[in-house]
Amino acid sequence: MYYNNNTLIYLDGKFVKASEATTDLYCQTLHYGYGVFEGIRAYATETGTRVFKAKEHYNRLKNSAALINIPFDYSTQELVDATYELLEKNNLNDAYVRPLVFCDPNMSLARPNNVSIMICAWEWGAYLGDKRLRLTVSSYCRPHPRSIKIEAKVCGHYVNSILATNEAKDKGFDEALLLDSDGYLAEGPGANLFFEKNGVLFTPQLGNILPGITRATVLELAEKLGVEVKQGLYKPEVLVSADSAFFCGTAAEVIGIESVDERKFPKSWNESLGRKLQEAYSRLIRNSEKILSTTH
Template sequence: MQYYNNKTLVYINGDFIKATEAKADMYSQSLHYGFAAFEGIRAYKTHNGTRIFKAREHFARLKRSCALAGIPFNWDTEQLMRDTYKLLELNQLKDAYIRPLVICDPNMSLTAPAGVSVVICAWEWAAYFGDKLLRLMISSYQRPNPRSTPVEAKLSGHFMNAILASTEAKSKGFDDALMLDHQDKVAAAPNANIFIERDGRLYTPKTGNILPGITRRTVMELCRVLDIEVIEKELTAIELKNADSAFLCGTAAEIVGIQSVDSIIFPQSWNESIGSVIQRAYKNVVLEKVNYEVII
């Protein structure tokens, strides 16, 4: 996939420059050690114009991720939001995926950096998984132990684990992986949270060993409005495989149904599942086809 061309602009520390002219320091701590924080955000073309979904929440989480990791963050999030809209306008993007990234200055020691830069890129990107139901496998790779790293922070280094799990699954003919935590409880997909349906209720792994996604929280808010019960609890792989249906959710993935896990097919038709209801409601919210303030 081509993410940019010779006309594409990126944002670096308040300036808009051509992506082809942007440079990275070869001694950056982020390049050598994966010590960086980032966000994934979506903009949608709505009847109200191009709107960034939950921009404030995403930039607040970027700031919190930096705080949890000891990475300096000295930018005003409201200004970053305005600059992101400007970046979309300059690149003539209506529907877009947005990637803010906080990069550490040169530092070859294993200590917190003295300085950082903020970069924002954007590109056209359809739904991460497309519109098909997913075939997942339980990965041999686990999510990081919460005592080894701040798992609630969205940090670049965490995603080596995600790449390994996703690559393993795809090499075996699956669409993606599903990862367990260090206690062998269901955690998440490499880049999305999971919900399962059983007897008219939704269940999702409780926080502590997962990245508590903004889309995950949106799903739970929608469920409150729609009077759908959601239970946060530890889930075993057996409970997962005995579910009626299941779905993933995330900024990139949006809401996507799961056909099977380890080739065990869920018995409920996706079109009759709670996940399908949530999928439609979520799309209506992000496209502002309903009153966002009333719904959530």
């Protein structure tokens, strides 16, 4: 699904075949989840392949490593250039790009002496599909921000996401919705949450959620479209009176939510703010149309 015998990956400054690449089984990342990663999208546009917000993603990768004391000295531009070259070598236009910073062999809990960088890419549609989602509020909560660096995209953090997603799917839902440790709305296992009420968008504030790059893009688009957005702490009960809702993330892009624990949102998706932002986001990533304000 992800590679074949001809697929190349970028590994520590060289392009090597994915089928021939190796790592050490004593790797600290494998044993403890002590590593950082990113999810990045590349799109075919009228002017060629475009890696969407590549610098922002690689800046976050470097920041994630710094936050958890992983030494990583590649420059953002080096990583951006390597990504474009990787896509070209693999003849990929529309692709998902996965950089991973992983540590050397180390069975202790001390910071690593050396790390490696791997970048791979493959063709991948929208992670959550294109149908509106049926969610359930998870029994798992997001980790407390004093227990981890919540703003870092760390490998081990995603055990929480895997548990929540599988619990939801085992119950017959499409995906989970997680609360924070104080019972406020947080996010999905791999996407940020927005909901609409009376023509205003609401989204959980930073502090207990991953500061998503797609989330930031949606906020930028909302401002350009003249949509009011409020960020704050919201109990899950507010969704009972909400008109519509959506998730957003690099892998998921912008995807509507049909219901939460079988309670359907009453507003037609095609008439919702989420749909307007979904269309604006699609135009932006394909770089095919200027975003115009709905107030004009």
